Amino acid sequence: MILELDCGNSFIKWRVLESDQAKACAEGVVGSDLALIESLAALPGLSLARCRLVSVRASEETNKLVEALQGAFGVVVSCAVPAREMAGVRNGYQDFERLGLDRWLAMLGGFKLASGACLVLDFGTAATADFIAADGQHLGGFICPGMPLMRNQLRTHTRKIRYDDAAAERALERLSPGRTTAEAVERGCTLMLRGFVLTQLELARSYWGDDFTVFLTGGDADLVSDAVPQARLIPDLVFVGLAMACPLS
Numbered sequence: 187m188i189l190e191l192d193c194g195n196s197f198i199k200w201r202v203l204e205s206d207q208a209k210a211c212a213e214g215v216v217g218s219d220l221a222l223i224e225s226l227a228a229l230p231g232l233s234l235a236r237c238r239l240v241s242v243r244a245s246e247e248t249n250k251l252v253e254a255l256q257g258a259f260g261v262v263v264s265c266a267v268p269a270r271e272m273a274g275v276r277n278g279y280q281d282f283e284r285l286g287l288d289r290w291l292a293m294l295g296g297f298k299l300a301s302g303a304c305l306v307l308d309f310g311t312a313a314t315a316d317f318i319a320a321d322g323q324h325l326g327g328f329i330c331p332g333m334p335l336m337r338n339q340l341r342t343h344t345r346k347i348r349y350d351d352a353a354a355e356r357a358l359e360r361l362s363p364g365r366t367t368a369e370a371v372e373r374g375c376t377l378m379l380r381g382f383v384l385t386q387l388e389l390a391r392s393y394w395g396d397d398f399t400v401f402l403t404g405g406d407a408d409l410v411s412d413a414v415p416q417a418r419l420i421p422d423l424v425f426v427g428l429a430m431a432c433p434l435s
């Protein structure tokens with residue numbers, strides 16, 4: 187069995203594959219290293235041959251997780267590393283090592299699935315957009331605060347914006363102007379994300395006409411998917427790229 191991990195700024199997404207390229211036999215989202223080890227230890231019949239991971243966390247933090255996995259399961263861990271070029275995609279950053287590895291892997295996955303120009307939009311702690319031309323050249327991208335950051339900035343920098351998770355969830359049943367604080371904030375931030383998406387689409391159209399594929403990924407992709415019915419919603423896009431960047435042969 188193979189363990190795959192996507193360590194974002196807020197959550198660790200994990201899944202276990204029976205063998206390379208197969209469908210996941212178990213998966214989850216956890217908030218800490220400890221919760222990850224506990225979730226895995228609770229799986230009946232777990233026998234890990236290999237592990238591959240991508241992390242946008244500090245290297246000390248990532249190393250700690252790697253050691254914990256080795257200690258708990260005796261598994262060899264491969265970590266995705268930055269590259270100037272891979273699978274036909276050319277990293278467009280001035281300093282290729284500075285491009286977030288989750289963005290890079292999602293781009294590799296998107297370009298492979300699209301076999302052409304694509305716009306990759308990821309909605310996690312941050313919201314990101316990346317543009318890859320039909321010849322594989324990454325034109326660059328954009329980073330802005332995602333839903334968790336927008337919401338928390340409002341909570342921590344105002345006196346009177348306070349509401350619970352249940353109110354937040356109820357607020358998103360529709361997007362009409364809010365009549366409670368929870369509705370006003372949750373819907374307002376959702377509309378910011380949708381505005382971001384529409385702007386990226388406009389830019390992509392100015393480059394490529396209608397000849398491009400849009401990918402949506404990340405934990406909050408559902409919040410914007412209505413705004414881009416033509417997009418492909420691929421929650422595991424980073425894992426598609428991870429398998430390409432860390433082949434286990």
Ligand SMILES: Nc1ncnc2c1ncn2[C@@H]1O[C@H](COP(=O)(O)OP(=O)(O)O)[C@@H](O)[C@H]1O
Nearest residue numbers: 194195196197215309310311333334404405406
């Ligand atoms: N099953 C889930 N578990 C945790 N968070 C989720 C889940 N589904 C959606 N989310 C939302 O996804 C967002 C985090 O997205 P994610 O892609 O995991 O971020 P990151 O990669 O930055 O850690 C949060 O706003 C969270 O509320």
Ligand SMILES: CC(C)(COP(=O)(O)O)[C@@H](O)C(=O)NCCC(=O)O
Nearest residue numbers: 194195242284285286310311312329
């Ligand atoms: C932009 C990000 C913070 C997104 O992280 P996430 O929201 O997925 O946790 C991450 O890709 C990152 O730390 N990138 C390095 C900076 C850059 O890509 O320019």
Ligand SMILES: [K+]
Nearest residue numbers: 194288310404
């Ligand atoms: K991410």
